[in-house]
Every structure is written in structure tokens, then in C-alpha cells.
Amino acid sequence: MPGCAVSNCSNYNKKTKGTGVKYFSFPKDFKMCNKWFSMCNRKDPVNFKNACICSIHFSEDAFDIPMQQRLLGYAPKTARRLKPDAMPTLNLPNRPENVEDSVKKRKREDREHRAIKRSRRAVLKDILSSPPSSLPASAIIETVENQECSVGERSEKSEKSEPASTNTNGQSMNIQERLTVLSFDEIYVYFESNMYRQVTATKGRST
Incomplete structure (x- = not known):
């Protein structure tokens, strides 16, 4: 599996092995897939079939934690699943529109x-x-x-x-x-x- 598709992230599977970082494939839904790609701020194309984004770019609210794990108060990071509408929002590069808004x-x-x-x-x-x-x-x-x-x-x-x-x-x-x-x-x-x-x-x- 290739590394994280976010342009400013250097994580890849071997590097983060044993650290609890998990990699999530791009959504199959075309609109959601494009939204994920826009958050990556990449100029080069990405092969969505094997592209992925690592878990450090998702907030806790983005994960779908089973009720049993909620009751036990224990949710293994490696077993996490994303909600269908989850979006990467953390540790992202400054996109052109963000820079323009700051100016x-x-x-x-x-x-x-x-x-x-x-x-x-x-x-x-x-x-x-x-x-x-x-x-x-x-x-x-x-x-x-x-x-x-x-x-x-x-x-x-x-x-x-x-x-x-x-x-x-x-x-x-x-x-x-x-x-x-x-x-x-x-x-x-x-x-x-x-x-x-x-x-x-x-x-x-x-x-």
C-alpha cells in the first residue's frame, strides 16, 4: 500500500507500523472521493483505486465506534472504521482558498x-x-x-x-x-x- 495521499504527510505503512496509525482508502462515491482529493492539496494525479489517507487526518467524530466498544470505553485504533460521510480535517496543508481567506x-x-x-x-x-x-x-x-x-x-x-x-x-x-x-x-x-x-x-x- 502506498503512503498517505495528503501532500504534506510523509506517513506510509512501514514507517508507522506498530504506532496505531491506520490507512483508509478513498470513498467509492465520486463526489466524496473528489472532496477527499481536494483536501490533499496535490497537483499530481492520484490513483484512487489504491490511494489512501492516514488516520492522523481524521478527528474522533469521524470514526464509527461500535456500541460495545463505547460501553467498555476501549476502541482500538487499528480496528477503527470511518463514518460514510467522514472527511479529513486535521493536519492538512494550506489550500489556496485558505491562504486567500487569511490574506x-x-x-x-x-x-x-x-x-x-x-x-x-x-x-x-x-x-x-x-x-x-x-x-x-x-x-x-x-x-x-x-x-x-x-x-x-x-x-x-x-x-x-x-x-x-x-x-x-x-x-x-x-x-x-x-x-x-x-x-x-x-x-x-x-x-x-x-x-x-x-x-x-x-x-x-x-x-
């Missing part, structure tokens, strides 16, 4: 990250240019605790080029809404600057 996912995450950064910069600039606020400490704490969730919810809206200083209804955001898209460091900078301006304004009035 798309990274690009999407990069876009979301850039959108969040743009939103934070715009909101911070807007807040620092606004009049001093008398936001209570309880509101500050609540805003900081909810910041992580709020950033994720607003990232998609930022990507659509919505103004950072408006809410979903197109109305101007108040201080609490603005703070929800800021990081802890940015909130700290805001309040440090805000306190400084309040102190400066107080000194100006006293003189």
Missing part, C-alpha cells in the same frame, strides 16, 4: 485598526479644542470600563468615513460619547489638559 482577514483587520486610530485622533483633537467639562468621576470610570467594547462597535462606522464627532443619528456627541472611542492614555491626556485649562481659567478670573 483577506489580515487586510480587513488592518483596515479596522486604521479606522480606529483615525477616529481616536479626530475625537481627541475635537475634545482638546472644546470648552472645559465638569464630567463627574463616576461617569469617567464608567466610560473607561466600557471603552474597549465601544471602540469595536465604532470601528465599522469609522471605515465608512462617518464624522468622528457625530453619533448614529447625525447629532453632535457629548463628552461621554466622545470618550468611548479613546484609549486610556488618550483619556488621561484629555483630563490632564482639561484640568490645566480649568486652573488657568480660574487664575485668570482671580486676577
Whole structure:
């Protein structure tokens, strides 16, 4: 019997003898046979009459374990049989579609990250240019605790080029809404600057 048909697997019968690895022939059903072959990610043709895939590529759910073995809690690996609809899903090479999906996912995450950064910069600039606020400490704490969730919810809206200083209804955001898209460091900078301006304004009035 030849080795495992999966392109990145070097297992063959003599190599894995005595290790519990079992080899399964390709299904006779044409559609299932093609599905198995697609999971192998091979460019060269395969003779399906004697081709096989080893057991390390199948999950536990893929095996049909007799009731007696289930009750005894013992299922010899060498005596395992596959379910009719079993598919190889483990230890497989990266197929072209998987690689493409990974690239798309990274690009999407990069876009979301850039959108969040743009939103934070715009909101911070807007807040620092606004009049001093008398936001209570309880509101500050609540805003900081909810910041992580709020950033994720607003990232998609930022990507659509919505103004950072408006809410979903197109109305101007108040201080609490603005703070929800800021990081802890940015909130700290805001309040440090805000306190400084309040102190400066107080000194100006006293003189």
C-alpha cells in the first residue's frame, strides 16, 4: 500500500507500523472521493483505486465506534472504521482558498485598526479644542470600563468615513460619547489638559 495521499504527510505503512496509525482508502462515491482529493492539496494525479489517507487526518467524530466498544470505553485504533460521510480535517496543508481567506482577514483587520486610530485622533483633537467639562468621576470610570467594547462597535462606522464627532443619528456627541472611542492614555491626556485649562481659567478670573 502506498503512503498517505495528503501532500504534506510523509506517513506510509512501514514507517508507522506498530504506532496505531491506520490507512483508509478513498470513498467509492465520486463526489466524496473528489472532496477527499481536494483536501490533499496535490497537483499530481492520484490513483484512487489504491490511494489512501492516514488516520492522523481524521478527528474522533469521524470514526464509527461500535456500541460495545463505547460501553467498555476501549476502541482500538487499528480496528477503527470511518463514518460514510467522514472527511479529513486535521493536519492538512494550506489550500489556496485558505491562504486567500487569511490574506483577506489580515487586510480587513488592518483596515479596522486604521479606522480606529483615525477616529481616536479626530475625537481627541475635537475634545482638546472644546470648552472645559465638569464630567463627574463616576461617569469617567464608567466610560473607561466600557471603552474597549465601544471602540469595536465604532470601528465599522469609522471605515465608512462617518464624522468622528457625530453619533448614529447625525447629532453632535457629548463628552461621554466622545470618550468611548479613546484609549486610556488618550483619556488621561484629555483630563490632564482639561484640568490645566480649568486652573488657568480660574487664575485668570482671580486676577
